[in-house]
Amino acid sequence: MENTAPLKPTETELEILQILWQHGPSTVRFVNEEQNKVKETGYTTTLKLLQIMFEKNLVSRDEESRSHVYRAAVTEDETQQRLLDRFLDTTFRGSAMKLVMQALGNHRTTPDELNQIRHLLKKLEDDSSNADS
Amino acid sequence: MENTAPLKPTETELEILQILWQHGPSTVRFVNEEQNKVKETGYTTTLKLLQIMFEKNLVSRDEESRSHVYRAAVTEDETQQRLLDRFLDTTFRGSAMKLVMQALGNHRTTPDELNQIRHLLKKLEDDSSNADS
């Protein structure tokens, strides 16, 4: 077995990753307290999860002090991308278009955000104009 | 207990729903054959799944002929919307923007599709101008 193997996080694992991404390296206790803000969770439950995630190389940990400090071993962006690809496949049968339309259509988007998207569109358009470098 | 309760389909259930959405009402055998194009699946496995989905009211069935005919009891759109909402929450922490950006950024989108999105943006803009009603 090798490490450096990025897998698909489960629902709960993702919640924990979110916490680590938001707050940076954290102890089990901190992660657990954050989790409890959303949903009652026993301390050892959080611990176990983090240990499993450690096995899977989803997180790394610093064992210097008695209470280990865990940090995300995968970035938020790459994980989102991975999950998005999968989701696109299974739920929208690969049609990024349809997904975007539904996402934009059904969630109030601020004018500012709409502008950001417009900029992206512009950029995509330009990129496709002058094709390969 | 009541019926008319559309829940979150599991991974496999979603695959079956995709088949029903694509091909319309189908027998177990047909669904199973479609499934086998992607992944070897025993006949009774498919049958069982459809029966469970029937219990959950994800599909309805016509029992006239000996081989029942199943049809999706939830629409593709509403299911996609429901799953998208959930996905947006868990993976993108609610930021439709970020999701759209990633989706557009990492999947080649045709100029035509870009146009469609542009139209949608326009429409969203207009809608937000003249507020309610």
Next chain:
DNA sequence: CTTGATCTACGACTAACTTCGTAGACAATT
């Protein structure tokens, strides 16, 4: 040094999802 708090490690239990084997009903065919 004893008590109590906090930590890791680990095993076990539950619940949900998926898979499949087997049995019985029903029909078509020999």
Next chain:
DNA sequence: AATTGTCTACGAAGTTAGTCGTAGATCAAG
């Protein structure tokens, strides 16, 4: 009427995710 094939129903086993209890180590006081 026996054989063969296809169907539904159902039960049971295997898998994975999530939960938590308990034991043992470590530390900080009293």
